[in-house]
Amino acid sequence: MTKVFPVPEQAATSEAVGLAPALTAGIVTALVGFVSAFAVVLKGLTGVGASQAQAAxxxxxxxxxxxxxxxxxxxxxxMPISLAWSTPGAALLAGAGAVAGGWPAAVGAFVLTGVLILLTGLWGRIGDLVARIPVGIAQAMLAGVLLPLCLAPVRAVPTSPAVVLPVIAVWLVLQRYAKRWAVLAAFVAAAVGAGISMVLDHRGLELASMVPSVELTVPHWNWQTIIGITVPLYIVTMASQNIPGSAVLGSFGYQVPWRAAMTVTGVGTILGAPAGGHAINLAAISAALAAAPSAHPDPKRRWIAAFTAGFGYLVLALASAAVVALIAAAPAGTLETVAGLALLGTLAAALAGALRAEEHREASVLTFLIAASGVSFLGVGAAFWALVVGLIARRLLAART
Structure with a gap:
């Protein structure tokens, strides 16, 4: 697929427009990407053993x-090549629970995930193997992982109704009138509720906890985390982020430099892992914000939007510790509520993809149930077993017909 080039009229128009639309689109891309899923990342990291400082x-x-x-x-x-953290991967971590070997083993799993992403760019056969995993099975596994997280807002209502109910109400209203900003508005409502709660309880935030810092961890490896964390994290990152992200850019006329993108995200994941970063990848949903005509009428200048989004994330990185400190001081269930609301759209898309092929629905449902159960076996989490059983069931049931 070739890049789209503007006709002379488009080029003249783009000169008149200037860089304002691209700069604005880049800022929006960064804000939407950060606010819509940071709670999922925090929930995932703490779910596999990270402390508050390590999650920040x-x-x-x-x-x-x-x-x-x-x-x-x-x-x-x-090109407007946008990157993101692996939101489905973070959701997977949140459902995995404590891993054998604790946080150092989880960090080791992150390093190996980066190695696999890097190898995918250098050796095409690995990517081909991932692409051969049936979409229905991969989506069913993802949906099963997401279900407990998406139930969290409901479960949090009895725990902290004064904070959780307004957050849900704000999210519902924005879903109706400004869907793009629904999660951001929900976070703002949660922050306001947390602030009021701290004032009433005469609690405050320690300034030291709001200063960004890097907590390095020496990675450890064991077979349980390699099978139970690395393999599912790599698969959902590729199937739910990298491959769709490439398709989104392709829909706007851009051919992603696959080897370079996998090399950059693989190396980035490896370098970020000792500091607690789980995985980065091509952006999927937010990719359209920087690649669409609204970012700039000239396709050759939309790369500025992605570049601006990158600069925006550098600024947002400075606020990471403050966000974690605020969430940690919030009433019980606040983080889970924001994370669950942020993932509802992803859950809906995963369920639709899992159940689309009628002839394979039984295998997909079985995969979904095992992943949603959260049950581990031999120290390996449910996501891996859901994938294995789903693939076997799909093959057996297909032979039946």
């Missing part, structure tokens, strides 16, 4: 690595 460091790490990565790629190839 992890959020800082993915912000920095994806910021540098998208600035390098967009400038080098003059």
């Amino acid at each position: 460091s992890g959020l800082l790490a993915v912000c920095l690595t994806q910021a540098v990565g998208m600035m390098v790629l967009s400038y080098r190839y003059r």
Whole structure:
């Protein structure tokens, strides 16, 4: 697929427009990408054993690595190549629970995930193997992982109704009138509720906890985390982020430099892992914000939007510790509520993809149920077993017909 070039009228128009639309689109891309899923990242990192400081460091790490990565790629190839952290991967971590070997083992799994992403760019056969995993099975596994997280807002209502109910109400209203900003508005409502709660309880935030810092962890490896974390994290990152992200850019006329993108995101994941970063990848949903005509009428100048988004993430990285400190001081259920609301759209899309092929629905449902159960076996999490059983069931049931 070739890049789209503007006709002379478009070029003249773009000169008159200037860079304002691209700069604005880049800022919006960064804000939407950060606010819509940072709670999922924090929930995922703490779910596999990170402390508050380590989770803040992890959020800082993915912000920095994806910021540098998208600035390098967009400038080098003059394309609006946006990067993001792996939101489905973070959701997977949140559902995985404590892993054998604790947080150092989880960090080791992140490093190996980066190695696999890097190898995908260098050796095409690995990417081909991932592409051969049936979409329905991969989406069913993702949906099962997401379900407990998306139930969290409901479960949080009895715990902290004074904070959770207004957050849900604000999210519903914005879903109706300004869907793009629904999660941002929900976070603002949660922050206001947390602030009021702290005032009433005479609590405050320690300034030291709001200063960004890097908490390095020496990675450890064991077979349980390699199978239970690395493999599912790599698969959902590729199937739910990298491959769709490439398709989104392709829909706007851009051919992603696959090897370069996988190399940058793979190396970025490896470098960010000791600081707690789980995985970075091509942006999927937010990619359209920088690549669409609204970013700039001239397709050759939309790369500025992605570059600006990268700069925006550098700024947002400085706020990572403050965000974590605020969430930690909020009433119980606040983080889970924001994360669950942020993932509802992803859950809906995953369920639709899992159940689209009628002849394979039984295998997809079985995959979904195992992943949603959260049950581990031999120290390996449910996501891996859901994938294995789903693939076997699909093959057996297909042979039946």
